[in-house]
Amino acid sequence: ADRDDASSHSHQMVAMDCEMCLTEEGQELTRISLVDEDGIVLYDQLVKPTNAIVDYKTKYSGVTAELLRDVTTTLADVQTQ
Secondary structure (H helix, E strand, C coil), X not given: CCHHHHHCCCCCCEEEEEEEEEEXXXXXXXXXXXXXXXXXXXXEEXXXXXXXXXXXXXXXXXXXHHHHCCCXXXXXXXXXX
């Protein structure tokens, strides 16, 4: 979105949370969430890492192999949304 589009939204503040896992190549994104200042979820997406996962870090992220089993969304997909 260009600057004019972003400034026309009613949300004055947005918080982003990224959940990461450990893959053969290092840390990779497994979930991204955006909420507005009222706590309303604007975006919540599970993300399939590019490389093989060696540690889901479920204790911290809540993300499991089962949650990601059918996920096809990639980081590139998220970046274009």
